[in-house]
Amino acid sequence: MPQQLIKVRPTKIELVKLKRRLKLAQRVQKIVKDRLSILTMEFLQTARETVEAKRKLVDAFSEAYKALSMATGYHGYIALEKELIATEAAPKVVAGSRNIAGVRIPSFELRGNGKPMRGYNLVDTSSWLDHAAQLAEKCLEATIEIAELQRSLELLGMEIKRTKRITNALEYMIIPGLQATIKYLNMKFEERDREEKGRLKRVKVLVARG
């Protein structure tokens, strides 16, 4: 594919400007490439951790469902519903953000979890319910953990796609275009020099004859 020439006036000033732009583009390309490799490494690391966290989440939930079904079986749905009304403890996620190579990724922390008193009536309930509540809190923790990792993974993935577009544009469009234009300008100047030489020779002959 012939490279697209950038339309400039064929002057020396433009040539100097183009050379500067080429240098800048090459430097940017190097930086962006480095950034891409950092992002990719971070992405893969996060992916590994996410897989671990997902496994943990699934395990935690299957345990919790078992315990919950024991508790419901023991108390019955209606009695359980009555106890659940009072359990609201409003656990909060404390959300901050970290910065990795220019991408803001979340960092979550769970607050207000695992209080010793859960709010339900201790006289009417059994240890099955305590057990279920404990496991449910574990589920919550696992969920927050995976929330942080999965969102990081998504954000990093999007950023990688964008960075890739930039490197590709630089590598295949901008830098070759600049190089081709510089080459074209150089050729043009040489051509002009040659013409000039020819003209001088003819003038010399004319002067000598006259």
Added chain:
Amino acid sequence: MLTVKHLDIAVIGDEDLVSGLRLAGIGRYFMIKGNHDTGEDVRKALSELINEPDIGVVMILEDYVEYVNDLVAHVREGRKITPVIIEVPSKFGTKYKDVVGYYKTFIKAAIGFEVEI
């Protein structure tokens, strides 16, 4: 700039999921009952939640995600950090037995080739 926010956790799920997480103390929940119009209910609940600024994490039952794929994709492609939508397994176990495979498609979409993890 580092800003720290205190956000809520919300749940969209069936009876068992919701009761379990209420035991853990969660106050914002949408219990989807019966089968008459699950898709409609889930959609309403989720669109309400994702428009609220103080929701940090939305836990949604895996089986319900198929009704709201477009909303979930929209949230995931957004530039904002929260809310995060997390799929949690139902009492019958998870749909995605192959955890690595589930994320592999994700990795392939992002970096263009498959990687062993």
